[in-house]
Amino acid sequence: MSAHIANSDSEDGQTRRDFLLLTAGAFGAVGAGCFAWPFIDSLNPAADTLAMSTVEVDLTPIQEGQAITVKWRGKPVFVRHRTAAEIEQARAVKVEELRDRESDADRVKKDQWLIMVGVCTHLGCVPLGQKETDPKGDFGGWFCPCHGSHYDTSGRIRKGPAPKNLSVPEYSFISDTLVKVG
Amino acid sequence: MSSGQRAEFKNPVVSWIDERLPVFSMMQKEYGVFPTPRNFNYFWNFGAIAMVMLITMIVSGIVLAMHYTPHADHAFSSVERIMRDVNWGWMIRYIHMNGASFFFIAVYIHIFRGIYYGSYKKPRELLWILGVIIYLLMMATAFMGYTLPWSQMGGWAATVISGFFTAIPVVGDMIQTLLLGGFSVDNPTLNRFFSLHYLLPFLIFAVVFLHVWALHVSGSNNPLGIDVKGPQDTLPFHPYYTMKDTFGLGVFLLLYVIVTFFFPNIFAHPDHFVEYNPMVTPPHIVPEWYFLPFYAVLRGLTFGVNPYIGLSLFALIVVMAPVYCGADKKTGLCSIICVVGRKYAVLLLAIAAVAFALGYLSQVEKATGGALISLPLSNLVFVNAKLAGVLAMFGSVILLVFLPWLDTHPVRSARFRPLFKTATLLLAIDFVILGYVGMETADAALFGVIPLLWIGQLGTGYYFAYFLMLLPWLSRNEKAQPLPASINEAVLKA
Ligand code: HEM
Ligand code: FES
Numbered sequence: 028m029s030a031h032i033a034n035s036d037s038e039d040g041q042t043r044r045d046f047l048l049l050t051a052g053a054f055g056a057v058g059a060g061c062f063a064w065p066f067i068d069s070l071n072p073a074a075d076t077l078a079m080s081t082v083e084v085d086l087t088p089i090q091e092g093q094a095i096t097v098k099w100r101g102k103p104v105f106v107r108h109r110t111a112a113e114i115e116q117a118r119a120v121k122v123e124e125l126r127d128r129e130s131d132a133d134r135v136k137k138d139q140w141l142i143m144v145g146v147c148t149h150l151g152c153v154p155l156g157q158k159e160t161d162p163k164g165d166f167g168g169w170f171c172p173c174h175g176s177h178y179d180t181s182g183r184i185r186k187g188p189a190p191k192n193l194s195v196p197e198y199s200f201i202s203d204t205l206v207k208v209g
Numbered sequence: 210m211s212s213g214q215r216a217e218f219k220n221p222v223v224s225w226i227d228e229r230l231p232v233f234s235m236m237q238k239e240y241g242v243f244p245t246p247r248n249f250n251y252f253w254n255f256g257a258i259a260m261v262m263l264i265t266m267i268v269s270g271i272v273l274a275m276h277y278t279p280h281a282d283h284a285f286s287s288v289e290r291i292m293r294d295v296n297w298g299w300m301i302r303y304i305h306m307n308g309a310s311f312f313f314i315a316v317y318i319h320i321f322r323g324i325y326y327g328s329y330k331k332p333r334e335l336l337w338i339l340g341v342i343i344y345l346l347m348m349a350t351a352f353m354g355y356t357l358p359w360s361q362m363g364g365w366a367a368t369v370i371s372g373f374f375t376a377i378p379v380v381g382d383m384i385q386t387l388l389l390g391g392f393s394v395d396n397p398t399l400n401r402f403f404s405l406h407y408l409l410p411f412l413i414f415a416v417v418f419l420h421v422w423a424l425h426v427s428g429s430n431n432p433l434g435i436d437v438k439g440p441q442d443t444l445p446f447h448p449y450y451t452m453k454d455t456f457g458l459g460v461f462l463l464l465y466v467i468v469t470f471f472f473p474n475i476f477a478h479p480d481h482f483v484e485y486n487p488m489v490t491p492p493h494i495v496p497e498w499y500f501l502p503f504y505a506v507l508r509g510l511t512f513g514v515n516p517y518i519g520l521s522l523f524a525l526i527v528v529m530a531p532v533y534c535g536a537d538k539k540t541g542l543c544s545i546i547c548v549v550g551r552k553y554a555v556l557l558l559a560i561a562a563v564a565f566a567l568g569y570l571s572q573v574e575k576a577t578g579g580a581l582i583s584l585p586l587s588n589l590v591f592v593n594a595k596l597a598g599v600l601a602m603f604g605s606v607i608l609l610v611f612l613p614w615l616d617t618h619p620v621r622s623a624r625f626r627p628l629f630k631t632a633t634l635l636l637a638i639d640f641v642i643l644g645y646v647g648m649e650t651a652d653a654a655l656f657g658v659i660p661l662l663w664i665g666q667l668g669t670g671y672y673f674a675y676f677l678m679l680l681p682w683l684s685r686n687e688k689a690q691p692l693p694a695s696i697n698e699a700v701l702k703a
Pocket of ligand 1: 270271272352411
């Protein structure tokens, strides 16, 4: 009897043991993964960081040709009151020639108000061009000093290492002179 | 480790301990009588120097952490308080700040020594890889330490460096958010960087232990690069090399102390003394000096991989195939590629050059927008410039791991390999030039005419060509000069 058991063990016991080992290993791996996840996920933005603030921007004090920077989610948001010439310049560009093909009309809700996140899509610096005295790059918009990305008057990438246009956040006009970002 | 053979100790307390835990036997074996090649030059001092610097960093760091506040609202002022109010705070901080620079100086010389004398070759491959791991951990530690004073430079360095991860397609932004704990560099980022900055040096310590352990298994290499043949080739580590190391360390520390006390901000930048402002990037941001060459590689890739660049890379791979695969493999696709590569080498190199030029020029933007030359399919970019830059930068560091398999020449030391020696000295110069390019602004020009960008691109080209083409080629084709019969013989002749 015992010889019989020993025999059957060495015949199919091999595969049974493999099966046990593999399932135990697989469960162990899944368990370790489940255990690790809360620790990894705890590094993601916490609830208070996520409690996504919205900001309201009063547009009345911004003269044509001027721009202001507001803080939203810890990042700068550019609000620019564009001149007719700047809008003209942005509209004249052929969309097929762009690296990140977007027409100016798709990037604004009202032609004269350009609102976008002021974070270079290369590695995250804040481009220059908000102040009158800032360099504005070869295309009259913004220039990122970190690695030399040039953005046009629609905030679209035209030259340099950045792959994408400056992103447009979600926003809505509450009234003609009040904008809610976020 | 060394529990086998125990040494005799006169002191009864020492002897009592050693019988139960043979630490004294181990020290005696590994640092006392340890047989060490008798022909070391001063390049061999920098391992010990790096060890002393690591301990200096840990000691000064622990004390700094007792006065430092890791919170976005208080970090900057707590460091200012260390500088102004804490007893000796200014000195401890300057020791830590400049210590990081001198630690890197020592480690760079140590790494160069390893390359020049072929110390990465068999049987020291793992020893070398452990060294590269230490270097990577050091870079991570220094980068996170740099953000702790919550300065403009540090904060923006954290932004740009975490921005590298956004180059990864699809999940890149998620990874960056995970690393920062938010959508920008803010308090959660500072907290975790402080935690890791405290942890990593101790991890480095552990890897250094493995590094030295591996060293004591294989024994040290030496300037001749030949194996130790017998007792006549070696000296006991103590007192010969304890003395030589102490002397070299003294000279090194003297320089370190001169900088720390008389030029403490020589490696720093004015924007490192301005509090971090997430709304304004300083006009000229640069990483700390020890990252500059890699920064130049990152910025040098102003172009991505389009079909022309792809063709160029493919032609280069075919040319290199006979070198990589070995001439003797006679079967399969690999052998066909090898035959093609050998037969049409010149033609393929020409194709690579022309395709590269076309691919490059078709991605240079005119001031008025659009490409300098437009070619069919040139807009089809598989790997964009941003991702290419990040890959090249990480690649230029990771390449070091593979060095033992890129250079398989049987002779270790550059002393007997004139071509390898020239190429390696050029690499060192190239590295310094890249560092200079990384320090200047993106649009700077040499003598006002030659864009530094081009120099950075050429330098990047040489860096990769050295590791991926020159070394493998030289491994097969360079004829080394005759080696001396033994270390002892060479020493006596000199
Ligand atoms: C591998 C070793 C280490 C390296 C390369 C390193 C590097 C650095 C660097 C570059 C800075 C910025 C210095 C400045 O600009 O002020 C820094 C700051 C700091 N480090 Fe370290 N560090 C190391 C080990 C440690 C350890 C072990 C601790 C604590 C246990 C520590 C605690 C700190 C603290 C509290 C600061 C902020 C205060 C300051 O900026 O002076 N460091 N570290
Ligand atoms: S971050 Fe703007 S160009 Fe690199």
